[in-house]
Amino acid sequence: MFQLTYRSKISPELTVAEIENILIDARKRNNARGITGCLVYFEESIVQILEGEKRNVYQLFDKIKSDNRHHTLDLLWEGSTRQRYFPNWDMALYAPADDAEYYDSKEIFITNMTLLADLSKKNTSALLSFWSAVRKNLNG
Numbered sequence: 001m002f003q004l005t006y007r008s009k010i011s012p013e014l015t016v017a018e019i020e021n022i023l024i025d026a027r028k029r030n031n032a033r034g035i036t037g038c039l040v041y042f043e044e045s046i047v048q049i050l051e052g053e054k055r056n057v058y059q060l061f062d063k064i065k066s067d068n069r070h071h072t073l074d075l076l077w078e079g080s081t082r083q084r085y086f087p088n089w090d091m092a093l094y095a096p097a098d099d100a101e102y103y104d105s106k107e108i109f110i111t112n113m114t115l116l117a118d119l120s121k122k123n124t125s126a127l128l129s130f131w132s133a134v135r136k137n138l139n140g
């Protein structure tokens, strides 16, 4: 199993609705290629994790890299893992800024977004806590 997490910037004109739209087709393609993962959208930043067979993940990442709907891509982590973090999602979307409900659970919200700001290539454990916090919110 291969995993890859990158971060990018998205132009402010791109709304959550448009990202949801991208994901409708993306999920079908991911499903056909055994790709799972999660996309976090917060304050013009994207953090996405792709997981699946290495060549499928790379093939998809090549497409995503050349997609002009976002820019300033930064690969945060890639490597082999024992299992998927998001086995049940063809591509989950977590966009807390647009969902007032998340503001009620302030603590989780602040933790997540502090982690998002801290993510860097050097900090694998921050990345791990970030994805596990996101996953918890998806489940909850």
Ligand SMILES: Cc1cc2nc3c(=O)[nH]c(=O)nc-3n(C[C@H](O)[C@H](O)[C@H](O)COP(=O)(O)O)c2cc1C
Pocket: 022, 025, 026, 027, 029, 030, 039, 046, 048, 060, 063, 064, 065, 067, 069, 070, 091
């Ligand atoms: C932020 C972002 C995330 C994306 N995630 C996926 C994805 O998970 N799976 C996918 O097939 N396409 C995804 N896309 C779309 C791809 O970049 C690309 O448009 C799509 O794979 C179709 O490529 P094709 O027309 O060359 O087949 C994403 C695009 C953006 C901007």
